[in-house]
Amino acid sequence: MFKPTDKPKRYLAAAAFAAVLISVPCLGALNTSADQARMEWPAPEHFEISSVYGSRYDHSDFHMGIDISDAEIANSDVVAAADGKVVDVTSEKSEQGYGVSIIIAHENGLFTRYAHLASESVSKGDTVAKGQTIGTVGDTGAADFPQLHFEVIRDGKTVDPMQYFEK
Secondary structure (H helix, E strand, O other), X not given: OOOOOOOHHHHHHHHHHHXXXXXXXXXXXXXXXXXXXXXXXXXXXXXXXXXXXXXXOOOOOEEOOEEEOOOOOOOOEEEOOOOEEEEEEEXXXXXXXXXXXXXXXXXXXXXXXXXXXXXXXXXXXXXXXXOOEEEEEEOOOOXXXXXXXXXXXXXXXXXXXXXXXXX
């Protein structure tokens, strides 16, 4: 999954996520048709993407999700993109990594991560419904300004989240 040439912070993030995956009981095999189910936009009323999935503009880093941000996003609601179970909540407000974050496991074999939150309103083990408020947007972790970092993880690897939203 990760090569020795990967940056250490990416390796540590991957190791932490792998630990979460190992602790989650099987939620069913990946189903291609269910896998393409449409998700709810995780930041209602805020649609500006400040950083896309993939290589950064200067190719210095690979961005494993999308960042949603605009002038009024601070402290706005973050909602679950699909029904699922909360498998990890990190309340660390350090200036490194994801900061306050939530990972949700979904029945179709996908996981979603919501990061740089100001606060979380769910706990590990909670069942959440698509569109349910799970926290608020912040600038914790490595964020330089208020934003929601959103990831979709399939088979232990991040994929472009935009494929799960209506065009």
